[in-house]
Amino acid sequence: MVLKGSSFAAGVWANAAVLVDKPQDWTSFDVCGKLRGALKVKKVGHAGTLDPMATGLLIICTGQGTKQIDDFVAMEKAYSGTLRLGQATPSYDAMSEIEEELPWEDITDEDLEAAKEAFVGDILQQPPMFSAIKIKGERLYKAARRGEVVERQSRPVTIHSFELQRDESNRQDVHFKVTCSKGTYIRSLAHDLGKAVGSAAHLTALRRESIGEHSVADAWSVLDLVAAAQAARQS
Incomplete structure (x- = not known):
């Protein structure tokens, strides 16, 4: 399941891919680490590194969703x-x-x-x-x-x-x-x-x-995603 900028239930992180707008000066590894802690999911990976200076679309895969990483990496x-x-x-x-x-x-x-x-x-x-x-x-x-x-x-x-x-x-x-x-x-x-x-x-x-067909226009900011995930867990 590819999650875009909308609400979600906490359970989806067992098998998901989420669109994230990477901030400048963050490494792709930084984003994965931040989300691993916020989502309480052990398996977190990204589909294509962005340099620290760069911003824009990272597709972060969680749980069983990490099996999709190679498919995303192969996309234009x-x-x-x-x-x-x-x-x-x-x-x-x-x-x-x-x-x-x-x-x-x-x-x-x-x-x-x-x-x-x-x-x-x-x-x-x-x-x-x-x-x-x-x-x-x-x-x-x-x-x-x-x-x-x-x-x-x-x-x-x-x-x-x-x-x-x-x-x-x-x-x-x-x-x-x-x-x-x-x-x-x-x-x-x-x-x-x-x-x-x-x-x-x-x-x-x-x-x-x-x-591919996935646009940064549909992506979460890291901080908004973390806040939404915490809210979903609490509810």
Whole structure:
């Protein structure tokens, strides 16, 4: 049962999937931990990690509902966000310090539109160093925090659509919408687009809008979900 922003009975948590709008600066693990404690359910998992900087749709599965996780993970994802031209960071987003600045002022809208075409369709994408992928038994982000660079294999992903719109008041910022397959790193997409136009880029905002037919518009906030679950138990 997929639970959206409506009332529910406490017993549903034995077999459920709930739509949650992840707050910024929370990890996906933080959300699971918060709900595990509030719902008093031992088995809690999420269907697709969101980085701490990102907001948006997490599908949290509980109890027997955790058997659905792989089905949700396989669904098409939709994102919106903003990238900043001319600046590169080690994490490919605003969670780390700027390590390189390159000219961006001469990049036209036409340059961006032409460059993005190479990223639409079936592509190979290299995961960022700041990711949870394991290589030789260690999470990549642990090596990245030591300043190491580990060789990564590029992975096949599919970008179904990629829309760009330059910010009217700050031309260095580019707003985007992306629909893509599972396993796509939007941080890598922003980083690679910056390189493709002869500059650099990193994410300054990211929001997951949907997973399959499930929209963040129907999602609970974490605090509202916790309050509703507590009220249901008390009644």
